[in-house]
Amino acid sequence: MAESSPRAGKIAATPWRRRLDRWLPKVSLVPSGLASLIFVYGFIAWTIWLSLTNSTLLPTNNFAGLRQYKVLFQLDIWWVSVANLAIFGILYVAICLAIGLFLAIMLDQKIRAEGWLRTIYLYPLALSLVVTGVVWKWLLNPSLGLQHFVQSLGWTGFSFDWLINPHMAIYTVVIAAVWQASGFVTALFLAGLRGIDSSIIKAAQIDGASLPRVYLSIIIPSLRPVFFSAIILLVSLAIKSFDLVIALTNGGPGYSTWLPAIFMYDFGFNRGQIGLGAAAATLMMAAVALAMLPMLIAELKERRDGRSH
Amino acid sequence: MAVLKIDNVSKTFGETRVLEDINIAMAEGEFLILVGPSGCGKSTLLNMIAGLETISSGTITLDDTPVNDRSPRERDIAMVFQFYALYPNMNVRKNIEFGLKMRGVDKGERAKTVERVAKMLQIENLLDRKPAQLSGGQRQRVAIGRALARDPALFLFDEPLSNLDAKLRVEMRTEIKQLHQRLKTAMVYVTHDQIEAMTLGDRIAVMNEGRVQQLGTPHEIYDNPANRYVAGFIGSPAMNFIECEFANGSVRLSSPEASLDLALPEATADKLAKHGQSKVVMGVRPEHLAPADGDEANALACPIEIVEPTGPDTYLLTHINDIEVTARCTPSVAPDVGTTMPLTFDTERAVFFDCQSDERIA
Amino acid sequence: MAGPTEDGIQRGGPIARLLIYGVLVLAALYFLMPLYVMLITSFKTLPQISHGNLFSLPAPFSTGAWSSAWSNACTGSDCTGLHRYFWNSVAFTVPAVAFSTLFGAINGYVLTKWRFRGSELVFGLLLGGTFVPFQMFLLPMARVLGLIGLDNSLAGLTLVHTVYGIAFTTLFCRNYYVTIPDELVKAARIDGAGFIATFRHVILPISTPILMVCVIWQFTQIWNDFLFGVVFTSGSEHPITVALNNLVNTSSTGVKRYNVDMAGAIITALPTLVVYIVAGRYFMRGLTAGAVKG
Numbered sequence: 001m002a003e004s005s006p007r008a009g010k011i012a013a014t015p016w017r018r019r020l021d022r023w024l025p026k027v028s029l030v031p032s033g034l035a036s037l038i039f040v041y042g043f044i045a046w047t048i049w050l051s052l053t054n055s056t057l058l059p060t061n062n063f064a065g066l067r068q069y070k071v072l073f074q075l076d077i078w079w080v081s082v083a084n085l086a087i088f089g090i091l092y093v094a095i096c097l098a099i100g101l102f103l104a105i106m107l108d109q110k111i112r113a114e115g116w117l118r119t120i121y122l123y124p125l126a127l128s129l130v131v132t133g134v135v136w137k138w139l140l141n142p143s144l145g146l147q148h149f150v151q152s153l154g155w156t157g158f159s160f161d162w163l164i165n166p167h168m169a170i171y172t173v174v175i176a177a178v179w180q181a182s183g184f185v186t187a188l189f190l191a192g193l194r195g196i197d198s199s200i201i202k203a204a205q206i207d208g209a210s211l212p213r214v215y216l217s218i219i220i221p222s223l224r225p226v227f228f229s230a231i232i233l234l235v236s237l238a239i240k241s242f243d244l245v246i247a248l249t250n251g252g253p254g255y256s257t258w259l260p261a262i263f264m265y266d267f268g269f270n271r272g273q274i275g276l277g278a279a280a281a282t283l284m285m286a287a288v289a290l291a292m293l294p295m296l297i298a299e300l301k302e303r304r305d306g307r308s309h
Numbered sequence: 310m311a312v313l314k315i316d317n318v319s320k321t322f323g324e325t326r327v328l329e330d331i332n333i334a335m336a337e338g339e340f341l342i343l344v345g346p347s348g349c350g351k352s353t354l355l356n357m358i359a360g361l362e363t364i365s366s367g368t369i370t371l372d373d374t375p376v377n378d379r380s381p382r383e384r385d386i387a388m389v390f391q392f393y394a395l396y397p398n399m400n401v402r403k404n405i406e407f408g409l410k411m412r413g414v415d416k417g418e419r420a421k422t423v424e425r426v427a428k429m430l431q432i433e434n435l436l437d438r439k440p441a442q443l444s445g446g447q448r449q450r451v452a453i454g455r456a457l458a459r460d461p462a463l464f465l466f467d468e469p470l471s472n473l474d475a476k477l478r479v480e481m482r483t484e485i486k487q488l489h490q491r492l493k494t495a496m497v498y499v500t501h502d503q504i505e506a507m508t509l510g511d512r513i514a515v516m517n518e519g520r521v522q523q524l525g526t527p528h529e530i531y532d533n534p535a536n537r538y539v540a541g542f543i544g545s546p547a548m549n550f551i552e553c554e555f556a557n558g559s560v561r562l563s564s565p566e567a568s569l570d571l572a573l574p575e576a577t578a579d580k581l582a583k584h585g586q587s588k589v590v591m592g593v594r595p596e597h598l599a600p601a602d603g604d605e606a607n608a609l610a611c612p613i614e615i616v617e618p619t620g621p622d623t624y625l626l627t628h629i630n631d632i633e634v635t636a637r638c639t640p641s642v643a644p645d646v647g648t649t650m651p652l653t654f655d656t657e658r659a660v661f662f663d664c665q666s667d668e669r670i671a
Numbered sequence: 672m673a674g675p676t677e678d679g680i681q682r683g684g685p686i687a688r689l690l691i692y693g694v695l696v697l698a699a700l701y702f703l704m705p706l707y708v709m710l711i712t713s714f715k716t717l718p719q720i721s722h723g724n725l726f727s728l729p730a731p732f733s734t735g736a737w738s739s740a741w742s743n744a745c746t747g748s749d750c751t752g753l754h755r756y757f758w759n760s761v762a763f764t765v766p767a768v769a770f771s772t773l774f775g776a777i778n779g780y781v782l783t784k785w786r787f788r789g790s791e792l793v794f795g796l797l798l799g800g801t802f803v804p805f806q807m808f809l810l811p812m813a814r815v816l817g818l819i820g821l822d823n824s825l826a827g828l829t830l831v832h833t834v835y836g837i838a839f840t841t842l843f844c845r846n847y848y849v850t851i852p853d854e855l856v857k858a859a860r861i862d863g864a865g866f867i868a869t870f871r872h873v874i875l876p877i878s879t880p881i882l883m884v885c886v887i888w889q890f891t892q893i894w895n896d897f898l899f900g901v902v903f904t905s906g907s908e909h910p911i912t913v914a915l916n917n918l919v920n921t922s923s924t925g926v927k928r929y930n931v932d933m934a935g936a937i938i939t940a941l942p943t944l945v946v947y948i949v950a951g952r953y954f955m956r957g958l959t960a961g962a963v964k965g
Contacts, residue, residue: 013383017865021380024866025785028777032837033793039834040800043811050810059814103698106691119951120699123706126947126954127940128895130912134919134936135705138712138929139725149725183702187955240804243897247916264806269902274810281806288804361857382863394854398876407872408862455862 044285050278057272068279078280081258084170088259089238091174092181096234097227099178100185105215107186108193118190121183129180133247136176137163166256169249173241173257176248181237185230192226193219228295235291239284260284311370312337312463312495313358318367320353320519327353329519331367335463338493344506345516345542351499352467354516358497359465360384372462382411387456388465391472393448395440401427401451402436408459426454429488446477453488466498470505482508503543507531515539532658537667540592540660546624549598549634551591552664555581560591562629566649567610573656580671581661589670590662595624597655598636600644608651613644625650713737713934720929736930740938744931746909746917753935755907756914763825763910764893767832772885774833775840776878780870782841783848784856794845797838805835809902816903823904831903832893839892840885847881848874883953891943891954915939 054064072078103121107114124132139145142161150158162168196219204214242261249257251266260280268277313335320328328350335341343351356362358369360381368375376384387408395404405426406419414422427433430450440448449469456464466485470478486509489496500506506513507527514524515538523535534540540548553560558578559570573581581589601608611634615626623643625636627650636652644650661671708725713736715729742752782794812831813822821827851874859869900910909917919932947954 013379017382018378018380021865025781025790026787029781029790029793032774032778032841033796035834035837036793036796036800039808039812040803040838041796043808044803046811047807059810099698103695106695106698109688109691111691111695117695117699119948120702122951122955123944123947124702126891126943128897128912128915128943130895130897130916131936131940132705134915134932135709137919138933139705139708141929144720144929145725152724179702179705236802236804240806243912243916246897246901247919250920261804261806265809265898265902268810269813278810281804281809284804285807288802292802356857359857359861361860381857381860382865386861388858388861390854390858392852392854394852394858396855396859396873396876398873407859407864411863411868455858459862 047278048282050274051282053275055274055278057274059274064275068275069283072276072279072283077255077258078260078263080255081260081263084257085238085241085259087170088173088177088241089235091171092177092238093231093234095174095178096182096185097230099182100189100230101220101223103182103186104189104193105219107190118187121186123183124180125184127180129243130247132176132180133244136172136179137248140172140175163249164253166253169253169257173245173248177238177241177244180244181234185234188226188230189223192223196222228298232291232295236288239287239291260287311335312339312372313341313497314368314370315354315358316368316370318354318357318369319365320350320357320362321365327519328357328365331521333514333521333524335495335497338495340489340496340498340509340511342506342510342513343497343499343516344501344503344513345522347501349516350519351501351516355388355465355467355497355499358463359386359388385462386465387459387461387463388467389449389452389456389469391468393440393452393472395448395451395455397440400437400439401432401443401454404440404451405454405458408455422458422460426457429457429491430454445473446481449473449481450484453485457488457492462495464494464496466496468499468501471500471502478505485509503545507543513543515542517542534592534660534669536669537590537592537662540662544594546595546635546637548592548594549629549632550662551593551630551632551634553589553591553630554587555589556587558582560589562609562654564609564611564627564629566612569607569609571607571609571654571656573659577656577659577661577671584663584670586664588664590664590667592660592662593634593654594658595635595637597658598634598652599655600625600636600638600642601651601653608653610649610651612649613646616643616646618643627652709933709936712930713740713937715930717926717928717930733930736928736934737938739928740918740931740934744918744928744935746914747906747921749906753911753914753918753938756909756911757938759825759908760894760911763828763832764890767829767836767893768886768889770829770833771836771840771889772882774837775842775844775885776875776882777870778837778841779844779846779848779881780874782845783851784853784869784874785866794841797841800835801838801842805898808835809898813902823906823908825904825908827903828899828910831899832889832896836889836892840889843885843888844878844881847878847884851877880953880956883950884956887946887950887953890946894943911939 049061050059051068052063052065053060054062054067107117111117140147140160140163142148142164147158147160150160162172200218201214204218205211209217240261241259242265245251245257245259245262251258251262261284264277264280264284267273267280311334313333315331315333318328318331319326331354333341343354345351353362357364358371360376360379360383364377368377370376371384371386396407399407402423405423406414409419409422423436424433427436430453432447432450432454435443435447435451440451443451449472452469469485470481473481482505485498489509498505498509506515507530510527512524512526513530515522515530517538523530523539525533530539530543534543534548537550541550551562553562558575559572562569562571609629611627611629613625613627617624617626618640621640622637623640625638625643627634627636660669662668663670711726711729712720714732714734715723716733716735719729719733740752741754741757743750744752746753746756778793778797782790816822816824816827816831821830855873856869859873864872895912896910897912897916900913901916904910904913915935915938918935
């Protein structure tokens with residue numbers, strides 16, 4: 001009988017506790033969920049809406065259809081920004097991948113001071129892009145920087161004035177950005193290399209394959225997922241690039257190093273063209289989404305395959 | 310009074326039914342085993358008893374109180390997990406007393422309990438260690454200690470020994486049995502290992518595909534299996550299932566070398582006759598299939614294909630009715646491979662199943 | 672002659688090894704060169720800079736550029752050095768890191784150990800946000816901050832960084848807590864611990880590694896941010912990154928003081944650099960974790 005049991009006291013029901021445990025998990029997710037709904041999804045909708053209005057200095061709600069986009073597409077400065085992004089993005093991604101893969105393979109050869117080298121390769125990522133921009137601005141300074149240094153060594157005809165050359169300035173952005181990120185790509189590839197089963201390499205060598213052959217036909221192909229995530233990461237970094245350019249060239253000379261992110265900031269906040277700024281931001285998001293698409297598809301596919309097992 | 314009563318309990322996860330219509334009542338001090346293959350629902354059932362899993366329909370009663378809506382905290386239970394689940398940041402002492410602390414037991418009382426439990430399990434010298442510094446066996450002992458400290462009305466064990474190596478498993482099995490005999494507290498013990506089930510349980514619930522196939526004492530389960538599944542699951546080597554024709558009170562058995570009409574006891578023959586189908590499955594445990602001892606009238610000459618000595622017993626493998634059959638004999642009478650040996654059948658202990666439904670007929 | 676090493680893989684001979692080491696050291700010099708130049712330039716005087724070359728050591732060492740950068744260099748119209756902006760950055764970075772890490776830990780705990788119908792949806796929402804360029808949030812956020820009176824304030828920056836950091840900290844913590852066996856939480860529930868007690872006594876004490884990752888990742892991201900700082904603050908409320916840019920790029924007063932620029936750059940970089948050197952392995956873990964979904 002329950003009331004005569006000596007344990008009856010031990011199992012006293014406490015409904016309030018039960019209710020607390022049912023509600024607390026939900027309640028504690030509410031702030032983050034709500035913040036995400038408002039500050040991410042709400043703002044996305046808001047920005048898209050702004051891009052469809054004729055907002056200028058102040059946001060308005062006058063629907064203007066795709067007029068801002070039409071205006072945007074007629075602006076040379078927008079197309080300069082897009083072309084710059086294409087040049088910058090392609091070179092940035094390609095060079096980072098090349099340096100990263102190369103250094104990672106070198107580091108994976110049972111190197112003595114590997115930890116030290118890795119630490120050195122990676123530290124630029126801890127720096128603010130503004131700092132990177134400031135340093136490279138100094139290094140690339142034609143009158144006192146690298147050009148001056150090489151000339152002072154005796155090669156007086158040496159010229160490296162890209163920073164002030166409108167046709168070449170965008171490449172200085174590539175140089176600084178690559179310096180910042182290639183150590184990170186190295187670390188990504190190195191982690192990928194460490195994940196490869198070394199018995200596969202041994203087996204291939206026993207079959208008579210040389211080490212370069214093993215890398216070309218076995219190891220590098222199996223790094224596909226690393227390439228994948230590195231590319232996506234670098235592409236989205238490139239699309240968002242802002243601080244580095246501001247610090248390094250401030251968009252100049254002229255508009256020669258503008259990128260969409262600078263366009264968005266300048267039109268949205270300095271020139272009082274909120275509608276245009278919103279349109280530029282929306283197109284940037286579309287570009288990132290486009291870059292993400294392959295990964296999302298691959299992930300969904302993997303999930304479906306995983307479930308069928 | 311029932312410590313635990315499970316009435317018509319079912320569990321569904323979305324569309325899939327993992328437990329169907331479970332009914333079990335446990336007496337005070339009983340040691341109940343839930344045994345079955347992985348995925349049979351035994352762990353889910355245990356989690357439902359603990360309150361870690363909701364009940365889709367039916368009622369679970371602890372100490373005459375329905376507890377469907379109660380949290381684990383409000384049920385007078387303690388649980389030991391497969392992977393020990395010791396809190397890695399706490400030393401052994403804190404692990405053991407955590408449940409008491411959460412229930413507001415004061416410090417002095419807690420220290421006394423830890424001392425008592427540690428002494429009982431001989432882990433006094435480990436009290437200040439962290440779980441990471443313990444061996445697998447020590448960890449499981451601490452996990453048991455944590456459950457003991459609470460002095461619950463019911464202990465739940467979720468495959469507690471399956472992570473230990475074979476030797477340690479046997480030792481701990483004995484210890485758990487001794488513990489139960491000393492505490493006389495009811496225990497529900499989940500395992501997939503039929504030897505653990507047989508050695509530990511007062512009663513065993515053999516589960517498969519979300520249903521209790523049979524609930525009974527180890528002897529009942531072993532000698533009187535309710536169906537072919539239970540008969541095959543319990544016992545090692547497994548029971549032999551020989552398909553055969555039943556006619557005129559006997560079944561026909563053929564080895565590659567001879568044939569025999571094996572006469573069945575009257576009671577068995579009556580049941581089979583009443584069942585009315587000529588094709589049946591005869592179940593004979595290896596120890597009930599023995600080399601004939603002089604009297605070879607009711608024996609079948611079988612060519613021995615494989616001989617497996619295990620030490621105490623030797624297993625002989627042959628074919629009867631084109632089915633591989635294992636017989637058990639003492640090593641002294643074991644024949645050589647290739648010789649022919651007359652085998653007798655203990656017809657009193659043989660069981661019969663329906664060919665299609667696998668249900669027991671006789 | 673190529674010979675097998677202890678792992679059984681055939682590698683190149685001594686000449687090839689030498690080449691590999693040569694390449695790796697060269698790469699290290701490439702990565703270190705800007706830091707070296709930054710350092711030595713900051714200790715030079717202006718005449719030393721214009722007469723010497725980029726890589727020559729300062730002789731004598733001068734700390735004038737440092738004190739100028741800290742206390743009286745001009746950042747735009749204002750000539751009080753970087754120190755107030757340094758403390759600005761500290762003032763919003765510390766709370767933003769703390770809040771976002773705390774929320775991340777709780778979210779990760781709920782998302783792995785107290786799942787409920789719809790919790791995966793919340794996670795999906797949070798995760799989706801990590802892909803969106805911040806430019807999408809600037810215009811509405813500027814408006815909202817104005818409406819709630821937090822425009823041009825450090826509190827506003829704290830809010831912004833907390834909000835947009837939670838997705839990352841949640842992701843980190845969730846991926847970490849997934850690896851903690853559920854049995855541990857079950858055991859705690861059997862022992863009578865509820866939602867809060869389990870978090871406090873069982874989960875939090877074993878979360879140090881992932882909290883380190885969150886703190887370091889968030890600290891680096893927030894300290895180094897420029898975009899939110901330049902958009903949502905002005906003048907005396909700027910974070911140090913914006914002040915550094917102003918110091919370098921908008922000083923109108925005649926002579927460019929490159930040594931002060933470099934000293935300012937080092938002051939800006941120092942906190943994150945120190946964190947990187949002290950807790951590099953957590954930094955790397957955060958990066959790879961963030962990279963997968965970031």
